[in-house]
Amino acid sequence: MEDTSKLQTNIQINPIQSHMPRMSVELSAEELLKEQKLPFPFFRPLSQRKENTWVISLFVILHLIAFAATMIINDCWSNSHGLCALKPLGRFSFQPLSENPLLGPSASALDEMGALRLRYLAKDQEFWRVFTSPCLHAGLFHLIINLSCVIFVGIHLEQEFGPSRIGVIYILSALTGSLVAAMFLQDRPSVASSSTLFGLLGAMLSGLIRNWKFYAKKFATLVAFCAILMLNFVLGLMPYVNNFSNIGGFISGFLLGFVLLFKPQLGKMYQNKGGLFEYDVKHSVKLKQKLDRPVLRSISLVIFSLLLAGVIMAVVQGINMNKYCAWCQYIDCVPIKWWTCGSKMTHCETMANSEHLTLTCSGNGKFTVFPFVSFSQARIEDLCNLICS
Template structure:
């Protein structure tokens, strides 16, 4: 197994390439000049964008997004198109949406993949995106939703739980935790603006937070693998690999994940109107003010990575939060 420092991140760049390819295909299918006389950047011909009035993010029409697999709870349930819960996270509403999310994914994802391996981070990304889609489908039933931000917020949530479960091996942990909490709060607050699918953000974050306890748990400082270390005396005491609280957090997280996914899927396919059960929950995604309302004319929601400063803040915070150095004989497993 290669050491973490020498690992090459290939899955996250592959995800970025896949998102870009899907966007190009979406624009090709959209074919604005054939369906509209008011396209933007017409020199792109078939790939030209819809008018800024229809899509200010420089992208396709909402109908094309729906055709390509955007999330819509009615189609998921009544037309048995459950695949939209996954396909929507590979679609983007426009160039600006795609650019913001892909920069976020590169800044956050590459470090995590090099640290924990492609299998764990790949699972974390996909399951978090699925969790975000589930919550979005439950609460946003009259619009379509696209974007990778549910999965991105899952990576952010996992960074928090990874810090908590591996608390003893970090330095500057209080400062790092406070920084993460502030960044999370700011970005969830931005999610109450119109046309931002904050339910996908929340669902992705909670899923990633719980998955972090399961996938990103590390051995405690001082643990050694007895076999394979030639310098260890035969009767030397060996410290347990994980602390009790790490195991407890893992078990609780698994139970909550199973219960959460199962309950959400059951509510979705039983067509339960959760907005009636929770009359205030819609404020989590949009709060009307004198400057805007939450019933605008737009027909799609963008799971926008709220700002690029979010990504740079996460990236810089992760660099400041170095782990304590381990002795050379201390071994730990990670894919």
């Protein structure tokens, strides 16, 4: 009997080669975005990287310093002889609410710090006030509301789109808003600090429109946008806050948003997906951002450039739009029983002795007797405006 030969089975496993076509990285990225939309920045937790918010933080600190300097210059305790609100604050106490309903400095202090006013731009040609007025706040209420909204809106946008682009929008909105305000000035001081907030709101709206398909919670975003917008616009109807600067800042921010705000965090999204698209998507998205909607970006940039050039020429030429629009003054300030929006030149007769100062308004005959005589000329003008209003 023959020996049964042992079977030797050799099994060879060949690797299966995939013949599936390679998918486009950009197409995969777009499909992923459609499947998983991002909430608007307001509804996402802030990043832990604090360096992403240095621009907004810097501007907020500068505003706080400017307000502190304004209150030091105001010095209600000395200039108003203690007739102040919150007297325990001493030098930092505020003018009475009857004089400044926003709990802030006097009109003469705002003038000295560089607020916008018709007489200083039309007669004295002090155009440097266009750059200083966006740094000033009309009062403590204005400071708290404005900066709280700037922090809420600005920090989220800065972490979403980067500090450089948000910084450019912030500065150009402040400048454009101040120039627009200079075209509608009355003979009363006004500040343009809220123009920066309205510039951020305009950029937020254009960024939302431009990246509409990438965002979820759009209705909630619009509700938050309208609430912040209306609150600060109503605040602009009070004395010393210029609403025309808010309108100019909003228009400039809206146009610059179309120019500068690209698709949000695309590279970062896919890098966090396990590295599958880490390199290719990062570079393809950057290229796509540079080429994204060139016509819209170009048109927005041209319109903004024409707007900026136009308002600069109008301010240099001394054009006063109030001559062509009598009702426009009510966009800036609405007089009610708690405050007035007087902008006419006032004159008071002064009578002083060793103990008392009597101011009598030449227009309506009203007078007030003060138990002090050492008022500065600027302070006498403030008091005269109150008596004549």
